[in-house]
Amino acid sequence: MMNEVIKCLLERRSIRAFSDKRIPLDDLKLIAETARMAPSARNQQKWKFTVVRNAELIGELCSVIEKELDRPDYDMYNPDAIIIATAQTDYEFAKEDCACALENIFLAAHSLGIGSVWINQLRGICDREAVRQVLTKLNIPSDHSAFGVAALGYPAQEHRSISKLECIEIIS
Ligand SMILES: Cc1cc2nc3c(=O)[nH]c(=O)nc-3n(C[C@H](O)[C@H](O)[C@H](O)COP(=O)(O)O)c2cc1C
Numbered sequence: 001m002m003n004e005v006i007k008c009l010l011e012r013r014s015i016r017a018f019s020d021k022r023i024p025l026d027d028l029k030l031i032a033e034t035a036r037m038a039p040s041a042r043n044q045q046k047w048k049f050t051v052v053r054n055a056e057l058i059g060e061l062c063s064v065i066e067k068e069l070d071r072p073d074y075d076m077y078n079p080d081a082i083i084i085a086t087a088q089t090d091y092e093f094a095k096e097d098c099a100c101a102l103e104n105i106f107l108a109a110h111s112l113g114i115g116s117v118w119i120n121q122l123r124g125i126c127d128r129e130a131v132r133q134v135l136t137k138l139n140i141p142s143d144h145s146a147f148g149v150a151a152l153g154y155p156a157q158e159h160r161s162i163s164k165l166e167c168i169e170i171i172s
Contacts, residue, residue, distance in 0.1 A: 008111045013162070015115025016077045018153025023080050027112050028053060031152070032083060034108040035101035041093035047101060050138050053081040057138065064130050065121050076119050079151035086135075086144035089126070098147035105150045115155035122146035 028051050035049045052058055058079065066074035076082065085101050087094035102118060109116040125131050126145040136142065 004111075008107055012107055012110040013159035014106075014117040015153070015155045015159055016117055017156040018077060018079050018115060018151075019156040021080070021154045023053070023114055023152060023154070025053070027114065028081055028083075028152070031105055031108045031112070031114070034104040035083065035085065038097070038101040038104045040097040040100065044091075044093070044097070046091050046094070047085060047087040047097055048140065048144060049101065050084040050086065050140055051081060052084065052138060057134075058082055060137075061122075061134050064134050065125070068125050068128055068131060069121055071121070074121070076149070076151045077117065078153075080153035082119070082152065083150045084122070084138070084140065084146050085148050085150070086126075086140050086146050088141075088143050089145040090143075094145070095147050102148045102150055105152075109150070109152055113154070114152055115159075116150050116152050119149040119151050122149055 032049050032051050036045075040047065052061070058076070058081075061082075062075050065071065083105055085098040085105075087098055091097075106116045106118070122131070123146065126135060132142070135144075135146070140146075
């Protein structure tokens, strides 16, 4: 049966252009709270969610990624805020746990009219010196890596229409 939650799940799409409108802090807190409530392996919750809504700091993070990965004009689509999902680099379920939390973030954001997209470029470069310096500035523990980043902002354009493949088989 269609309800508001199912509708949200079916309608969420990645947004890659954001307006200048600020996301209210309370909405960001609420979105982060849905990450905290996500499932985690053995309920270990070995994660941290860092909400950054300071344009200068987001810019610093983008600059360092731009340099390290040689990606000119890298800007994470210029979001109003980001949420960085981190966990201990060597924790066996870090990737799965963070993915569950990030999906909650995307869905909660969508339900509030806020656009979002998964940003993956921090993966694998967190222990490079220049990147770690910025992460440390953001109070991210030195043994944590970013397993995904949610870029957030009010949509500045409709999402691209994308195809979703048939991949369901029901065997009764
Ligand atoms: C693990 C993962 C990494 C992703 N990394 C990026 C990324 O770095 N940049 C980006 O624009 N989208 C990224 N995406 C978003 C996907 O491109 C997007 O979810 C996919 O095209 C399906 O579109 P939809 O989210 O609108 O359904 C990522 C998604 C996942 C699950």
